[in-house]
Amino acid sequence: MSNYHIKHLEEYFQVYRKSVRNPEAFWEEVAEEHFFWRKRWDSVLEWDFTKPEIKWFDGAQLNITENCIDRHLRSRGDKTAILFEPNDPKEEAQHITYHDLHERVCKFANVLKDQGVKKGDRVVIYLPMIPELAVSVLACARIGAIHSVVFAGFSSTALATRINDCEAKIVITSDGSFRGNKTIDLKGIVDEALKQCPGIGSVLVAKRTGAKIDMMEGRDHWLQPLLDKAYADCVPEIMEAEDPLFILYTSGSTGRPKGMMHTTAGYMVYTAYTFKNAFQYREDDIYWCTADIGWITGHSYIVYGPLVNGATTVMFEGVPSYPDFGRFWEVVEKHKVTQFYTAPTAIRALAKENLDFVTKYDLSSLKVLGTVGEPINEEAWHWYNDHVGDKKCPIVDTWWQTETGGILISPIPFSTPTKPTYATLPMPGVQPALMDENGKEIKGNQVDGRLCIKFPWPSIARTIWGDHQRYKDTYFSAFEGKYFTGDGALRDEVGYYRITGRVDDVIIVSGHNLGTAPIEDAINEHPAVAESAIVGFPHDVKGNALYGYVILKETGESRDRDNLKKEINQMITEHIGPIAKLDKIQFVPGLPKTRSGKIMRRILRKIASKETDNLGDISTLLNPEVVEQIIEESL
Ligand code: PRX
Numbered sequence: 261m262s263n264y265h266i267k268h269l270e271e272y273f274q275v276y277r278k279s280v281r282n283p284e285a286f287w288e289e290v291a292e293e294h295f296f297w298r299k300r301w302d303s304v305l306e307w308d309f310t311k312p313e314i315k316w317f318d319g320a321q322l323n324i325t326e327n328c329i330d331r332h333l334r335s336r337g338d339k340t341a342i343l344f345e346p347n348d349p350k351e352e353a354q355h356i357t358y359h360d361l362h363e364r365v366c367k368f369a370n371v372l373k374d375q376g377v378k379k380g381d382r383v384v385i386y387l388p389m390i391p392e393l394a395v396s397v398l399a400c401a402r403i404g405a406i407h408s409v410v411f412a413g414f415s416s417t418a419l420a421t422r423i424n425d426c427e428a429k430i431v432i433t434s435d436g437s438f439r440g441n442k443t444i445d446l447k448g449i450v451d452e453a454l455k456q457c458p459g460i461g462s463v464l465v466a467k468r469t470g471a472k473i474d475m476m477e478g479r480d481h482w483l484q485p486l487l488d489k490a491y492a493d494c495v496p497e498i499m500e501a502e503d504p505l506f507i508l509y510t511s512g513s514t515g516r517p518k519g520m521m522h523t524t525a526g527y528m529v530y531t532a533y534t535f536k537n538a539f540q541y542r543e544d545d546i547y548w549c550t551a552d553i554g555w556i557t558g559h560s561y562i563v564y565g566p567l568v569n570g571a572t573t574v575m576f577e578g579v580p581s582y583p584d585f586g587r588f589w590e591v592v593e594k595h596k597v598t599q600f601y602t603a604p605t606a607i608r609a610l611a612k613e614n615l616d617f618v619t620k621y622d623l624s625s626l627k628v629l630g631t632v633g634e635p636i637n638e639e640a641w642h643w644y645n646d647h648v649g650d651k652k653c654p655i656v657d658t659w660w661q662t663e664t665g666g667i668l669i670s671p672i673p674f675s676t677p678t679k680p681t682y683a684t685l686p687m688p689g690v691q692p693a694l695m696d697e698n699g700k701e702i703k704g705n706q707v708d709g710r711l712c713i714k715f716p717w718p719s720i721a722r723t724i725w726g727d728h729q730r731y732k733d734t735y736f737s738a739f740e741g742k743y744f745t746g747d748g749a750l751r752d753e754v755g756y757y758r759i760t761g762r763v764d765d766v767i768i769v770s771g772h773n774l775g776t777a778p779i780e781d782a783i784n785e786h787p788a789v790a791e792s793a794i795v796g797f798p799h800d801v802k803g804n805a806l807y808g809y810v811i812l813k814e815t816g817e818s819r820d821r822d823n824l825k826k827e828i829n830q831m832i833t834e835h836i837g838p839i840a841k842l843d844k845i846q847f848v849p850g851l852p853k854t855r856s857g858k859i860m861r862r863i864l865r866k867i868a869s870k871e872t873d874n875l876g877d878i879s880t881l882l883n884p885e886v887v888e889q890i891i892e893e894s895l
Contacts, residue, residue, distance in 0.1 A: 264290065264293065264294060264533065264536055264537075265536060265537065265540070266537050266672045266675055266688075267674070267675065268674070268675050269675045269676060269677070271675065272672050272675045272676060272685070272688075275688050276685075276686070276688050278688075279688035279689040280689070280691055280715070283305065283689055283715060284304040284305050285304075286688065286689060287304060287305070287316070287529065287689060287718055288304045290529060290533055291304075291317060291525075291529050294532065294533075295322070295327050295528065295529065295532070295568070296322065296326050296327050296330075296331045297320055297321065297322050298320075298321040298322050298323070298326075298498050299319070299320055299321035299322075300319075300320060301317035301318060301319045301320035301501060301525070302318055302319030302320075303315075303317075303318050303319065304316065304317060305716065306318060307716045309716070309736050309741050309742065309743065310736070310740075310741065311732070312731070312732055312735070312736045314716045314720055314722055315501070315502050316501065316502075316523075316525055316526030316529070316716075316718045317501040317525040317526060317529070317718075318501055318502060319500075319501065320500075320501040320525050321498050321499065321500060321501070322498075322499060322501070322524065322525060322528070323401070323402065323404075323496035323497060323498060323499055324401050324499070324505060324524055324527075324528050324564065324568075325365060325398050325401050325402045325496055326496050327528060327532075327568050328398060328401075328563075328564065328567035328568050329341070329358060329361055329362045329365060329398070329567065330362065330496075332358045332570045333358055333359060333362060335570075336358050336570050337357065337358050337359040338357050338358075338359060339357060339358055339570070339572065340355040340356065340357055340572045341356055341357060341358045341360075341361045341567060341571075341572065341573070342354075342356040342361060342391060342394055342572075342573055342574075342575055343355055343356075343546065343572055343573070343574045343575065343595060344356065344390070344391050344574075344575050344577070345574060345575070345576045345577065345578070345591050345594075345595070346438075346577050346578070347438040347439065347440070347577040347578035347579075347582065348438065348578075349583065349587070349590065353594075353595070354391065356391060358570070361395070361398075361567075363492045364391070364395045364487075365395055365398040365399050365402055365494075366399075366402070366490075366491070366492055366493050366494035367487045367490040367491070367492055367494075368392075368395050368396055368398075368399035368487065368490075369399040369400075369402040369403045369494040370490040370491050370494050371399075371464070371483070371486045371487060371490050372399055372400065372403055372405060372430070373403060373494075374486070374490070375430055375461075375462050375464070375481075376429070376461070376462075377400075377403065377405050377429060377430055378403070378404075378405070379403065379404030379405065379497050379499075379503075380404065380405070380406065380503075380504070381405045381406070381428075381429050381430075382405070382406045382407075382408055382426040382427060382428040382429065382507065383396075383400050383405045383406070383407050383408070383428060383429070383430050383431075383432065384407075384408050384409075384410055384419075384422065384423050384426070384428040384430070384431045384432070385397065385400075385407055385408070385409045385410070385431075385432045385433075386409075386410045386412055386414075386419060386431060386432070386433045386446065386449075386450060387409075387412060387432060387433060387434055387437075387446075387466065388412050388434060388437030388438070388439075388444075388446065388468065388577060389552055389553065389575055389576060389577045390434065390437075390466065390468055390575075390577060391575065392432075392434070392466040392483070393409070393553050393575075394553060394562070394563050394575060396432045397409065397506075397553065397559070397563055398563070398567075400506075401505060401506075402494055402496050402497065403494070403496075403497050404497035404499055404503065406426075406504045406505070406506055406507055407505075407506045407507075408422060408426050408428065408506060408507040408508065408509070408519070409506070409508065409553055409554050409558075409559070410422050410423075410509070410554060411552055411554025411555060411837075412437055412444075412446055412552075412554060413552075413554070413837050413838065413839055414554075414836065414837045415449070415833060415834050415835060415836055415837045416449045416450070416452035416453040416834075417453070417456075417834060417835045417836075418517075418835065418836050418837055419449065419450065419453040420453040420454070420455075420456040420457050421516070421517065422509050422517065422519070423453065423454075423457045423459070423460060424456070424457055424459070425509075425516070425517070425519055425725065425726065426507050426519055426725055426726075427459055428457075428459065428460065429459065429460065429461055429462075430460065430461065430462050430463070430464065431450055431454070431460055431462075431463045431464070432463075432464045432466070432483075433446050433447055433450045433463060433464070433465055433466070434446055434447070434465060434466040434467065434468045434469075435447050435465060435466070435467055435468055435469055435470065435471050435473045436468060436469035436471045436473070437468060437469065437577075438468070438469060438577060438578070439578065439579055439582075440578065440579045440581060440582035441582060443469050443471065445471065445473070447465060447471075447473040447474070448473070448474075450463060451474060451476075460479075461479070462479055462480070462481060463476075463479055463480045463481070464481055464483045464486070465480055465481065465482055465483055466483045466484070467482065467483070467484060499524050500524070501523070501524055501525035501526070502523045502524070502525070502722070503523060503524050504521050504522070504523055504524075504722075505522050505523055505524045505527055506521075506522055506559065507519040507520065507521050507522075507725045508520050508522070508555075508556055508559060508662055510556075510661075510662040510663070510773055511766060511773050511774050511775035511778060512730075512734065512766070512775050512777075516778075517775075517778070518724045518727075518730065518731075518734070519724055519725030519726065520662050520663050520721040520724060520725075521721055521722055521723050521724065521725050522665050522719065522721055522722070523722050525718075526665075526717075526718030526719055526720075527560075527564070527665050527666075527718070527719045528564065528568060529718050529719075530665060530666045530717060530718040530719035531560040531561070531564045531565035531568065531665065531666045531719060532564075532565055532568040532569055533666075533688075534560075534565065534666045534667045534670075534687055535560075535561060535565030535566055535568075535569055535571075536565075536569055537672055537687070537688075538630070538656050538658055538667050538670045538672065538673075538687070539599045539601070539628050539630065539656070539673070540599075540627070540628055540672070540673045540674060541566070541569055541571055541599065543570070545571065545572070545598040545599060545627070546572050546574065546595050546596055546597050546598050546599075546625070547566055547571050547572065547573055547574065547597070547598065547599045547601075548573075548574035548576070548591070548592070548595070548597045548599065548600050548601065549561045549562045549573070549574075549601040549602075549630075550576055550580070550588065550600075550601065550602040550603070550606065551601070551602075551603070551632070551633075553575075555662075555772075556660075556661070556662040556665070557601075557632055557633070560665060560666050560719075561601060561667075562575060565666070574591070574595060574597065576591065580606050580609065580610060581609070584617065585610055585613040585614075585617040586616075586617035586618070586620065586621065588600075588602070588606075588610065589617065589618050589620075589621040589623060589648075590621055592621065592623055592625065592626060593621040593622045593623065593625075596625040597625055597626065598625055598626060598627045598628070599626075599627060599628045599629075599630065600626055600628075600629050600630065600648070601629075601630035601631070601632065601656075601658075602630070602631060602632075603631065603632060603633040603634065603770070603771035604631050604633065604634050604635070604636040604637070604640050604771065604803060605633070605634065605770040605771050605801060605802055605803055606771075607631065607636070607640045607643065607644050608637075608640045608800065608801045608802075608803075609801045611639070611640060611643040611644075611647075612800075612801065615647060618647050618648065619647070623648060623650065624650075626648070626649060626650075626653050627653055627673075628653055628654055628656060628673045629644060629645075629648060629649050629653045629654070629655045629656070630655070630656045630657075630658055631644070631655065631656070631657050631658065632657075632658045632659075632660070632667075632771075633768065633771030633772075634768045634771050634803045634804075635681065635758075635759055635760070635761060635803070636657055636680075636681060637681065638680045638681055641655065641657075641680040641681060642680065645680075653673075654671060654673035654674060654678055655671075655678055656670050656671050656672075656673055656678075657670065657671065657678070657681070657682065657683045657684070658670040658683065659683035659747075659757070659759050661745065661746075662721070662773070663720070663721045663735065663745075664713075664717070664719065664720060664721075664745075665719025665720060665721060666687075666717075666719040667687060668686060668687055668690045668692075668713065668717065669683040669684065669685065669686050669687065669690065669692065669757050669759075670683055670684065670685075670687060671683075671684040671685065672685075679752075679756055681758055682752070682756045682757065682758045683756075683757050683758065683759055684756045684757065685755070685756065685757070686757075687717075689715075689717050689718075690713060690715075690717050691713060691714040691715040692711060692712070692713055692714075692749075692757065693711075693712045693713070693714050693742060694707055694708065694709030694710065694711060694712075694749060694750075694751060695709050695710045695711075695712050695739050695742070695744075696709050696710075697710075699738075699739055699740065705751050705752065705753050705754070705755055706751070706752060706753050707750065707751055708748065708749065708750035708751070708760065709748070709749070709750075710738075710739070710744065710745075710747075710748055710749075710763055711744075711745045711747045711748065711749040711757075711759070712739050712742035712743060712744050712745065713742065713743040713745065714741075714742055714743075716743075720743065746762055746763060746764045746766060747759050747760070747761065747762060747763065748760040748761060748762075748763045765777065765861070767794070767795070767796035767804050767806065768796075768803060768804055769796070769799075769802050769803065769804050769805060769806060769839065769840075770801075770802040770803065770839070771803070772839050774806070774836075774839070774840050776793070776794040776795070776861075778835070778836060778840075779794045779806070779808075779832060779836065779840050779842075780792045780793065780794055781835070782831050782832045782834075782835035782836060782840075783808065783810060783828055783831060783832065785831055785835070786824075786827060786828055786831050787813075787815070787816075788812055788813055788815060788816025788819055788824060788827075789810055789811070789812060789813065789816065789828070790811045790812060790813045790816075791810075791811045791851065792808055792809060792810045792811065793808070793809045793851050793859050793861065793864055794806055794807070794808050794809075794842070795807050795809075795861055795864045795865040795868050796865065796868075797843075797844075797865070797868035797869045798869060799843065805843035805844070806840070806841070806842045806843055806844075807842065807843065807844045807845075807846070807864075807868035807895075808828070808842040808844070808845045808846070809846050809848045809851060809864055809890065810828065810845060810846070810847050810848065811847075811848055811849070811850060811851065812824075812847055821847060824845075824847075825845045828842065828845060829841045829842060829845075844868070844895045846890070846893060846894060846895055848886070848889070848890050848893070849886060849889060850883055850886040851864070851886070852864065852878070852881050852883065852884070852886055852887050852890070853881065853882045853883060854880070854881065854882065855880070855881075855882050857882070860878075860881065862876070863875055863876075863878065863887060864890075867887075867890055867891055867894050868894070870894075872891050872894075875887065
């Protein structure tokens with residue numbers, strides 16, 4: 261296990277130096293020691309960031325599910341692989357062993373085959389956090405189908421866009437989902453979406469809520485009867501290293517979502533390696549990541565990373581506030597969770613509640629705490645450290661992205677001294693660079709700039725599905741020869757990184773990545789709206805909330821403003837989902853624009869954040885007079 265488990269800071273530096281001196285030798289050693297390959301690779305890495313083209317372990321053959329499941333059957337067959345904790349605490353938790361998982365994945369894979377799904381076909385999965393979600397992801401991987409999980413909070417329009425973009429053949433969903441005391445009609449959302457998706461031939465429906473739903477003859481099939489008839493073994497499809505494993509959509513600065521495509525071998529090696537190190541995972545630990553599998557965090561650190569390591573991974577269906585604000589801690593005590601990984605927005609929400617919700621539970625099983633998704637503020641960091649970790653558990657502030665596939669910057673617990681709000685040091689093999697606006701690298705410490713990565717790591721996304729040019733333009737064109745993350749960062753006096761936030765038009769709300777353009781597009785569909793601009797402003801629980809500036813058409817001027825606000829948020833809910841709703845809507849006579857017609861979001865951001873003392877030079881604007889008016893009427 262030479263390279264695999266870093267145990268102290270000196271070792272981290274040794275491993276890190278080795279990993280950047282000769283990345284190929286480093287990753288080859290990791291890949292050789294810990295995985296099951298059907299055929300060895302011909303070359304470890306081929307890359308060219310100008311094209312961009314990246315290939316890891318080219319020539320190798322494998323199936324990731326053999327690494328996640330089959331290989332553990334002999335030594336860990338009766339160990340719990342997935343520990344399912346339902347929404348309702350009165351419903352019993354399910355312990356799905358590696359043996360059970362093997363059977364469930366094989367049966368599901370055979371059902372997919374019977375439905376005509378073949379290697380390379382796209383399968384859209386729109387499911388709540390129930391075991392079928394993890395099982396269906398793995399079933400796709402078993403037969404070489406490309407899964408594209410769509411978070412079950414997205415609207416029917418957003419779902420349809422994704423189904424059509426990846427030209428999926430089949431959708432997997434459920435009759436509904438439980439979230440706290442709400443029941444959501446997922447099948448109804450799918451039915452609505454499929455009116456716009458002629459390519460979908462069949463829909464598999466898992467039963468969860470028991471709600472009465474419409475089943476379309478010939479298209480919709482209940483899953484369970486098909487599983488009951490399916491054969492319990494399924495020979496894995498042999499995949500090439502660079503065969504696609506999944507597509508996962510993320511927002512961008514322009515309208516259409518980006519289908520980030522991840523491939524097989526590099527993704528497996530990197531998520532497994534980082535899971536083990538960033539969480540110091542040991543056999544018999546009970547690891548819990550509270551994310552949804554609809555996001556990259558769930559793909560890499562609920563499903564693939566933990567299972568490749570033979571871990572027990574908790575899957576939680578519910579929400580942190582149901583039946584009360586102690587739910588997370590009740591689950592930690594009940595299952596004796598050792599690693600707990602969540603988002604700063606959840607921590608901030610829980611920190612607002614009575615401390616009794618935390619103190620009444622025994623959290624002594626915890627060893628490592630993690631956060632992801634957005635910068636964690638100092639206050640939330642200390643609350644997490646003091647009250648959840650009892651000052652004994654290192655907090656790993658893990659920075660990464662849908663595009664990176666795995667954690668790139670993070671402390672190694674028990675090795676890297678933590679520092680509140682700092683993601684600290686790069687993982688082995690990761691070579692960050694801070695760039696100035698002229699495209700020059702800023703060397704040395706105590707500096708800040710735009711965060712780029714200079715060298716490929718194994719789980720970097722290989723393309724945007726169907727749009728390689730956009731992949732190149734978005735990530736590899738701002739700084740020549742480097743991957744540009746879209747984030748700003750600073751490097752302190754000892755070389756620790758702190759992520760300062762997005763430098764583009766993406767806003768992170770409650771840890772969810774939202775592009776301004778799709779939200780503006782949705783608002784502009786309202787018949788009374790002429791134009792709109794969205795910016796983020798600080799929010800004490802969500803991190804950022806959305807502020808919309810809306811210009812009405814003449815026809816809209818006479819309408820009731822409160823009703824209009826409701827309708828605008830309704831438009832957003834229909835086009836994207838409730839996560840993108842605006843906290844504040846201001847109707848404005850115009851938007852500040854440059855002479856070339858570009859909206860000056862910088863000014864709008866300052867007004868939304870109530871920082872109007874220092875707006876900078878506005879005299880060069882096309883319409884400086886509008887700024888004063890917007891400030892006067894700001895909310
Ligand atoms: O701005 C960064 C922020 O989340 C963005 C990536 O979002 P997404 O692709 O949805 O993936 C989230 C889960 C990996 C980044 O560009 N972000 C993520 N983690 C952190 C963070 N910002 C600060 N600190 C973090 N630990």
